[in-house]
Amino acid sequence: MELRQLIYFRTVAQMQHVTRASEHLMVAQSAISRQIQLLEQELGAPLFFREGKRIRLSPLGTRFLPHAERILRNIEQAKAETQSFRNPHAGTIHLGFPHSVGVYYVPRLIAAFQQEFPEVSFDLVQARVSALLSQLRDGDLELAIVTPWDTSVLAERYPGRFLTEEPLFIVLPEQHPLCQRKEIHLSELRDEPFVVFKEGYTLRKMVWDACIEAGFVPRIAFEAEETDTIRAFVQAGLGISVLPPSETAGALGIREVAISNPPLQRAIGMAWWQDSALSAAAKEFVSFASKSVPVFNKRVE
Structure with missing residues (x-):
């Protein structure tokens, strides 16, 4: 089974006329007829019934047509994806x-x-x-x-x-006494409850290790899996956190304060x-x- 056979078959099925299909494809009518005959021989039954100058799909042709169309669509999609793969602008x-x-x-x-x-x-x-x-x-x-x-x-x-x-920042509820500071050393947070990512998240380990280096074991009050959830808990006054920056912090009722001596970065x-x-x-x-x-x-x- 060849690609051109499927193309010829689909076109003839759509136009129900070999001559018109020949004109559309700009291929000799004899060539189209020959390839369809070879396809019919391979499948073991006729794909079309001839009715004068027109033709119509046989039961086999009716069942085979959607498969041929699917194969041709997949090939066209593969070509498009290949071209896109090589194009930096698409x-x-x-x-x-x-x-x-x-x-x-x-x-x-x-x-x-x-x-x-x-x-x-x-x-x-x-x-x-x-x-x-x-x-x-x-x-x-x-x-x-x-x-x-x-x-x-x-x-x-x-x-x-x-x-x-x-850079990572200390995230505080806006009513927290430290939220007006420009910088805070992590050691000043030793008595604060922390809201952190759950075990397995790399940011949790970074915060934990930084607190240990600052001389204390952080007291974990709550654990979450998303930064928005952590910020919501901080806003509710349930703890503080260490997170990457967010331009919406002020609107959420929380403040972000820089970490000093040294700053914490990832x-x-x-x-x-x-x-x-x-x-x-x-x-x-x-x-x-x-x-x-x-x-x-x-x-x-």
């Missing part, structure tokens, strides 16, 4: 990132990228870093924004590129699977993100 980038990075950094990065590449779309996945790396390996994602960026953990299986360092990078072939659009996005990070990481006071 296509869909399958991008994953942790929840906490999606609050501030990722939306601004994508918005700026699409100003230069408006025809590129994104299929986004939010998950823990371990799940993102698994999806990279399985081919479900092209790229994953990973934090903290640790090349020793990623090793050679996940090549990538360092992007930036994002490294962000872009990873992909070692054996994957990145599309042209994905390569362009990696390059754009690498060059543009200072702009998106700058906090607007």
